[in-house]
Amino acid sequence: MCASLLLAVAAAASALPTFAEVRAAHRVSDFTLLDRRGEPLQTLRLDKTHRTLAWVPLAQMSPALLQALLLSEDRRFYEHSGVDWSAVAASAWGNLWNQRTRGASTLTMQLAGLIDEDLSRPTGGRSLAQKLGQVVVAKQLEARWSKAQILEAYLNRVPFRGELVGIQALAQVLFGKLPAGLDAQEAALAAALLRAPNARPAQVAQRACAVLKEQGLGCAGAEAQLAAALARRAGMPLGEQLAPHYARQVLRAEGPAAQRSSLDARLQRLAVNTLKRQLGELAGRQVEDGAVLVLDNASGEVLAWVGSSGGELSSAAQVDGVLARRQPGSTLKPFVYQLALEKRLITAASLLDDSPAQIATGHGLYLPQNYDRDFRGWVSTRAALGNSLNVPAVRVGAMLGADALFQRLNAWGLQLSETGGYYGDSLALGSPDISLAALTNAYRALANGGELRPLGARTPARRVGEAGSVFIVADMLADNSARALTFGLGSDLVTRSWTAVKTGTSKDLRDNWCLGFSDRYTVGVWVGNASGEPMHGVSGVSGAAPVWATLMAALHEGRPAHAPQAPPGLLRLPVRFEGVGEPGRPEWFVRGTEQAVMRAGAQTRAPVLAGIANPVDGTIYALDPDIPPAAQRLLFEGQAGTWMLNGRRLGQGTRLAWSPWPGRHQLQLLDPRGQVLQSVRFEVRGAGLKQVR
Structure with a gap:
């Protein structure tokens, strides 16, 4: 037994690490995300087995803490060389006479047990070998380390109450302070917890009071203060918490305690505050969530990632709005027109028909409508986008075909989950669910001339869209005059330097978006509700656009953006329009598609209708349950007469609007004598193909 005892003691002494090695081996539970310049942004707990924060130097600890610690644990710390023999003698004498005495273990001996678990692991009471090992290692520590290093290591390694390890965790989690800020009462409570980490608050407070009285200080309220501290044990570490969702994506437990990222702290802070301020201004319109993503066009680095508006506004603050998939609405239209331009089906000056359309689908007739429920007749591609x-977007999408458009959208990295046939013609209006991350990166690819790289990756680019057609789409998105009819000339989409931007609103105002890019940056903003509840009167230009505009202005403050150079193969020629209200202008063309005059369809007198022209017998209409029936009125057309629906008179004339309700219906048109000119049957279904605005 003596031989094994000696071997254990010798092994403990020979394996003694240096102070630098102990500090380097310090493992935290909470990791800190730094911005690109080293500024702390977010602290995130990755290890749930214990709560250990960053190592704190002795110079950054409260003097009151050191005084309370030595009074409570090791009064002759600066006098002994590892073992306090007078304390050992007093302890032995007390044990002999069954008296309670202060423990004989010095701080150095306790540190020996913290460094080598074999010297402190319980085995039915500390063994003689463990005790002797602590003595030997303590003597070696005192010989090799300074007193300051021993104190520093002890306070960073010692367990306090429950899962809390080290003074940094105790100070921040229990008292909401850094160790340097602990006052005398907090320091006494901390020291008392070392002696009885799991004792009742009253017992801990009693020991803390004893320490305070030895210093000639009062201890009124110590128990209440400790109870309050223990009640907030789930508290976060100190400092700004600006990027919780991005930290979850990039922080790694196997990395250092502080890990640098590509985020820009100033931009991240501005994005967080701007989003909160905008949602505050939308108070009363049933909107509580939002997300922001800012990318560097060249590198793909994430400069700002705001996944939520935060717990004070959102009921689902843990949901990452950058990664959540939602309907993007009209933000898909640039990709529709880019593919049609690339295939030479249209030009930027082509005239498209913006009039009521009925598109046959397997579920019934799809009746796309504009956001304002109005139609503008013949418009150019530039004005339509x-x-x-x-x-017009649905008509262009139909020219492309749902499968071809589906394949191209996936090529842009949008990761559509279904098939082209599943989405049908509504694909052009943004009916799939897409994340802000994927959509913003696709817009970044537009900014890069049609070349796509994964988010944040430096892999070789993959060309998705033809450079010439991508340039034309970007030029149309940057044209403030082209959007004046819908957005006016002074909206938040107008910037001081060159930017291309598009808004989008999904069905029933559940989501609205603003995505756009300059020559250097791409910014994506989503505003809505994580619950999927609709907003009240909030569109892309009133909800997401103000956030986008603020960030773009900040990004280019003192550094104006510049329009891209046209790639080879494009021409800019004057165009004149006939039969429409658009004035002539210079326009970009892919070489070989140029045209000097654009004429609308033949302007002929409308033919005289005989009988019922609309609806056709056997038509099936599918209502969108998210749009009020009054906004989905069906138009009955035919020759002049009296209209009867299901045997009841509706009215007279050549046109009649009707707010539909589900069911099978019979429509009749009567002549002036009451004779039936024609009778048709049609069906209205209450659920089916969704309309997307």
């Missing part, structure tokens, strides 16, 4: 008109 700028004013975000739905019907």
Whole structure:
């Protein structure tokens, strides 16, 4: 037994690490995300087994803490060389006479047990070998380390109450302070917790009071203060908490305690505050959530990532709005027009028909409508995209085909989950669910001339869109005059230097978006509700656009953005329009598609209708449950007469609007004598194809 005892003691002494090694081996539970310049942004707990924060130097600890510690644990710390033999003698004498005495273990001996677990692990009471090992290691520590190093290591390694390890965790979690800020009462409570970490608050407070009285200080309220501190044990570490969602994406437990990221603290802070301020201004419109993503066009680095408006506004603050998938609405239209330009189906000056359309689908007739429920007749592609008109976009999407458009959208990295046939013609209006991360990166690819790289990756670029057609789409998105009919000339989409931007609103105002780019940056903003509840009277230009505009202005303060250079193969020629209200202008063309005069369709007198022209017998209409029936009125057209629906008179004339309700219906048109000119049957279904605005 003596031989094994000696071997254990010798092993403990020979394995003694240096102070630098102990400090380097310090493992935290909470990791800190730094910005690109080293500024702390977020602290995130990754290890749930204990709560250990960053190592704190002795010079950054409260003098009151050191005084309370030595009074409570080791009065002759600066006098002994590892073992306090007078305390050992007093302890032995007390044990002999069954008297309670202060423990004989010095701070140095306790540190020996913290460094080598074999010297402190319980085995039915500390063994003689463990005790002797602590004595030997303590003597070695005193010989090799300074007193300051021993104190510093002890206070960073010692367990306090429950999961809390080290003075940094105790000070921040219990008292909401850094160790340097602990006052005399807090320091006494901390020292008392070392002696009885799991004791009742009254017992801990009693020991703390004893320490305070030895210093000639009062201890009124110590127990109440401790009870309050223990009640807030789930408290976060100190400092700004600006990027919780991004920290979850990038912090790694195997890395250092502080890990640098690509985020820009000033931009991240501005994005957080701007989003909160904008949602505050929308108070009363049932909107509580939002998300922001800012990318560097060249590198793909994430400069700002705001996943939520925060717990004070949102009921689902843990949901990352950058990664959540939602309907993007009209923000998909640039990709629709880019593919049509690339395939030479249209030009930026082509005239598209913005009039009521009925598109047959497997679920019934799809009736796309514009956001304002109005139609503008023949409009150029530039005006159709700028004013975000739905019907022309659906017609162009139908020219492309749902499968071709589906494949191209996935090529842009949008990760559509279904098939082209599943979405049908509503694909052009943003019916799929897409994340802000994927959509913003796709817009970044537009900014880079059609070349796509994964988010944050430096892999070789993959060309998705033809450079010429991408340039034309960007030029249309940057044209403030082109969107004047819908957005006016003074909206938040207008910037002081060159930017291309598009808004979007999903069905029933559940989500609204603003995405755009300059020559250097791409910014994506989503505003809505994580619950999916609709907002009240909030659109892309009133909800998300103000946040986008503020960030773009900050990004280019003192550094104006510049319009991109046209790639080879493009021409800019004057165009004149006939039969429409658009004035002539210079326009970009892919070489070989240029045209000097654009004419609308033949302007002929409308034919005289005979009988019922609309609806056709056997038509099936599908209502969108998210749009009020009054906004989905069906138009009955035919020759002049009296209209009867299901045997009841509706009215007279050649046109009649009707607010539909589900069911099978019979429509009749009567002549002046009451004779039935024609009778048709149609069906209205209460659920089916969704309309997307």
